[in-house]
Amino acid sequence: MSYSARWMSDGEDDRRPSHRRRCANNSNNMPLQSTTSQQPITIGNRELTSRFFLAPLAGYTHHAFRVMLRRLGGLGLATTDLVQAQMLVSQTRKSMELVETSPEDRPLSVQIFSGVTEQLVQAAKWLEDHGYEGIDINMGCPMAKVNGSGGGARLMCDTTGATEMVGRVIDAVDLPVTVKMRLGWDNENLTAPELAAAFEQIGVAAVTVHGRTRQQGFQGTVNREGIRETVQAVKSMPIIANGDVRNSDEAFSMLDETGCAAVAIGRGAMLDPWIFRKLRDIEQGITPHKPTADEQVAFLSDHFHLMREQHGDYSCFLFRKFAAWYGGRLGIPEDLEDRLRRFESAAEFDSLLKEIRARHGERESEIATALIKVPNGPVEHW
Numbered sequence: 001m002s003y004s005a006r007w008m009s010d011g012e013d014d015r016r017p018s019h020r021r022r023c024a025n026n027s028n029n030m031p032l033q034s035t036t037s038q039q040p041i042t043i044g045n046r047e048l049t050s051r052f053f054l055a056p057l058a059g060y061t062h063h064a065f066r067v068m069l070r071r072l073g074g075l076g077l078a079t080t081d082l083v084q085a086q087m088l089v090s091q092t093r094k095s096m097e098l099v100e101t102s103p104e105d106r107p108l109s110v111q112i113f114s115g116v117t118e119q120l121v122q123a124a125k126w127l128e129d130h131g132y133e134g135i136d137i138n139m140g141c142p143m144a145k146v147n148g149s150g151g152g153a154r155l156m157c158d159t160t161g162a163t164e165m166v167g168r169v170i171d172a173v174d175l176p177v178t179v180k181m182r183l184g185w186d187n188e189n190l191t192a193p194e195l196a197a198a199f200e201q202i203g204v205a206a207v208t209v210h211g212r213t214r215q216q217g218f219q220g221t222v223n224r225e226g227i228r229e230t231v232q233a234v235k236s237m238p239i240i241a242n243g244d245v246r247n248s249d250e251a252f253s254m255l256d257e258t259g260c261a262a263v264a265i266g267r268g269a270m271l272d273p274w275i276f277r278k279l280r281d282i283e284q285g286i287t288p289h290k291p292t293a294d295e296q297v298a299f300l301s302d303h304f305h306l307m308r309e310q311h312g313d314y315s316c317f318l319f320r321k322f323a324a325w326y327g328g329r330l331g332i333p334e335d336l337e338d339r340l341r342r343f344e345s346a347a348e349f350d351s352l353l354k355e356i357r358a359r360h361g362e363r364e365s366e367i368a369t370a371l372i373k374v375p376n377g378p379v380e381h382w
């Protein structure tokens with residue numbers, strides 16, 4: 001079974017009765033909200049209206065997906081896929097696509113990566129010069145091609161070097177600089193608390209912590225205790241907790257158990273694009289929005305056509321991989337989901353959409369197929 005399938009199959013679903021709801025004295029049968037504060041969260045000069053953020057997912061969290069989520073409501077901050085710093089400054093076609101944005105796509109941070117300080121500095125300046133509002137430095141990527149050149153999670157192995165590097169970026173720009181990292185390289189090197197404390201000293205605006213080590217890759221479970229220790233290592237810099245949040249119960253328990261200021265949700269947003277809207281509804285004390293069949297089909301259609309505005313016919317290829325995530329929650333019958341994973345033209349998509357509309361809800365399982373491609377095999381070979 002793929003990592004993703006396993007990740008999906010053991011989770012609770014918002015629509016199913018949860019332990020939290022069963023046990024609580026909650027006569028309206030409403031999901032409970034967190035006991036932690038609901039103060040607006042400020043990152044640098046940006047006050048965010050929600051403490052639920054979108055975690056970057058390379059290949060997925062492009063402009064179209066971010067805008068679609070924003071239209072549904074409740075999303076605090078979004079971050080682009082990781083962009084190689086040197087490629088950004090050279091304005092390669094791929095990097096320009098990754099940083100494509102629009103006025104509707106706010107607030108946004110651009111995530112950059114490199115093992116070379118000067119490249120990060122130049123990329124940060126480029127982003128500032130081109131009107132971007134936030135810079136996120138990747139210190140969590142486990143891929144060999146990123147770690148091999150000293151970037152991503154490799155930076156967590158040299159806490160002094162990483163702190164100097166981030167300090168140089170902060171000195172070079174006026175934009176808020178954030179860092180996204182893991183708990184450490186492996187269980188013997190859990191450097192997240194030490195790094196977070198050092199980053200706070202030099203003026204990092206916030207740190208996102210994915211509660212796994214690089215060694216873990218995407219295996220095993222998220223170590224919330226490790227995230228909590230990182231929260232406890234800083235005075236007031238916001239820590240954004242991340243990992244395996246798939247529904248509102250998991251989002252609120254992440255806040256409660258770690259004491260974090262915000263929660264970043266990645267794959268959970270592809271499983272349920274309404275997750276941010278639902279979290280906002282719960283925080284406002286109203287019944288979480290349950291999307292109608294029409295809304296679900298409209299979401300599918302709008303996402304694809306928005307993607308097409310940017311990528312033209314290449315969107316057919318790009319969109320296919322969303323099908324495995326969307327099918328379960330959007331009520332797409334299995335055979336139509338299968339065709340959605342193979343369609344080749346916009347006309348084919350539109351005719352498929354008609355069939356989905358006509359047969360919406362025939363699907364038997366709400367579990368997503370989730371055939372997302374993540375690296376296989378031992379982490380050393382990534």
Ligand SMILES: Cc1cc2nc3c(=O)[nH]c(=O)nc-3n(C[C@H](O)[C@H](O)[C@H](O)COP(=O)(O)O)c2cc1C
Pocket residue numbers: 055056057058059080081082111138140141180210242243244245264265266267268372373374
């Ligand atoms: C396909 C995929 C792509 C990812 N791309 C990025 C990335 O570009 N930058 C980054 O910091 N993390 C990236 N991540 C890690 C996620 O941001 C997140 O830390 C991880 O998936 C755990 O959160 P989740 O369980 O909410 O998805 C990626 C993860 C996956 C599965």
